[in-house]
Amino acid sequence: MTLNLFRRTKQLEQQIDSFFDKLSESSVVYRLAVRLYLREGLTDEFQERLERINTLESEADVLRRSIEQQLYTETLIPDSRGDVLGLIETVDQLLSQFEGSLWALSIEKPDIPDEFRNGYRKLTNMVVRAADELALSGRAFFRSPHDVPAHNHKVMLYEKEADAISTKLKMAIFASDLELSHKIHLREFVEQIDSVADLAEDVTDRLAIYAIKRLV
């Protein structure tokens, strides 16, 4: 019975680690895909990246369901179960945001003028950094909750920086001579990308409370 308990526990631990691996991998693929779009437009390689993100999101969904089911059916971590489920679900929303953002690029094929591409690139880099740091914070929550505040602080800094970049980019877009419809279309994509950092910050707000609860 004891060996079985530890074996199942190890499996669940691996699933949680694997779930955060999906987040880290998604952020890398997302960054590559957006940069590819900015450089070459809608290519086969971009479609491959999009498919990869889809697969990662589906795999994360499967892991999320499995983790949730095990936590409830085996009545594990009764004190933190709700917190872990909340964390997993909000991180899953972030993964969906990555996927949704690439789908929007693929479907709407926005025409991004050269002068704005660097802004989009910078913004993408910043939101991906926020997501990467969130993945570290999420992992720390399970192993060393004392380290969560340090990671969260970085996520908030990246989010703030992403906000600054997106504001500057939107101002530049609306100051240009483009058609209003084109401007609105471009703004839509700035907000799409920026929302990744916003979501990451929302998750860290939750994580901060969860970590305090674990430390008390």
Add this chain to the structure above:
Amino acid sequence: MDPLILIFLSSGLFLGWALGANDAANVFGTAVGTKMVKFRTAAIICSIFIILGALVSGGGTTHTLGKLGAISALPGAFMTALSAALAVYSMTKSGLPVSTSQAIVGAIIGWNLFSGSPTDASTLTKILSTWIICPVLSAFIAIILFKMHKFTSKRIPIHMIMADAYTRFALIIAGALGAYSLGANNIANVIGVFIPGEPLPALQVGAFIFSSTQQLFLLGGVAIAVGVWTYSKRVMMTVGNNLGRLSANSALISVISHSIVLFMFASRGLEAWLAGHGLPTIPLVPVSSSQAVVGAVVGISILQGTAGIRWSVLGRIVIGWIVTPIAACFICFIGLFFLQNVFRLTVQ
């Protein structure tokens, strides 16, 4: 064997049942209350180890209780055990973790008062002092263990899920140790008053011969186990949730502290070791496992900030501790009067 003996023993078995119903909560209450261990698992482990503790290490505390009042007549022992059982049962009914040790001490004093036997003041003082020392010591041990846990958990990062499994495993081990200590320390409360009368004839099973005392220990252990199975869940919930919200780790620490304290007051080996090294010995006294666990829970709560303690529940528990020995003493005195004057039985 005289069938009347079994009737007289029934009150001891009733007290054993009440002890199981009430005190198993002290061993596994925090674990079951925090949903870390299933009640069924707790009940199985508790039953096995209580019986083992009673059989292997039950002798030490029984001796001390015998010194408080040597009840040689079986009807007297019957009423003493019955009074204690009734006092414990009524408290258990109201969901309070009452002390069986206090109940039996109160009942023995009731017998002493009725029979005109002198109460050994030094033994009584020794027992009464443990009623204060036990919860204080338990709180102190819990605080030390809690600080050690905090210190190590900061330095050794273990995945939350794995830590949960370790805690569950540790709760079961600590619960088993606690149940063993409970059996060893508290079996005296259940059958101690019957031992001087040697009511059961020696029983031969194969090559083994079981004395009256050994049979009484086994019967008492089984009665406690029945109490665990049939009635302990409610008190477990009181200990686990009502006094103060406990985390799984706090639950573990409170059980370990409780077990250490009970073991300290029951171990002849520890007593011999301390004496051998010229250190002051710890009296072998049946202490209250309820007091030990409540002391530990309060100790942890103090460390975490007293806001977490539900003072009204704690107050009710403490009042229960004061009322129990007085009630048991009173019931015993009245009961002995009836046995002697209405049923014409020899009680002393």
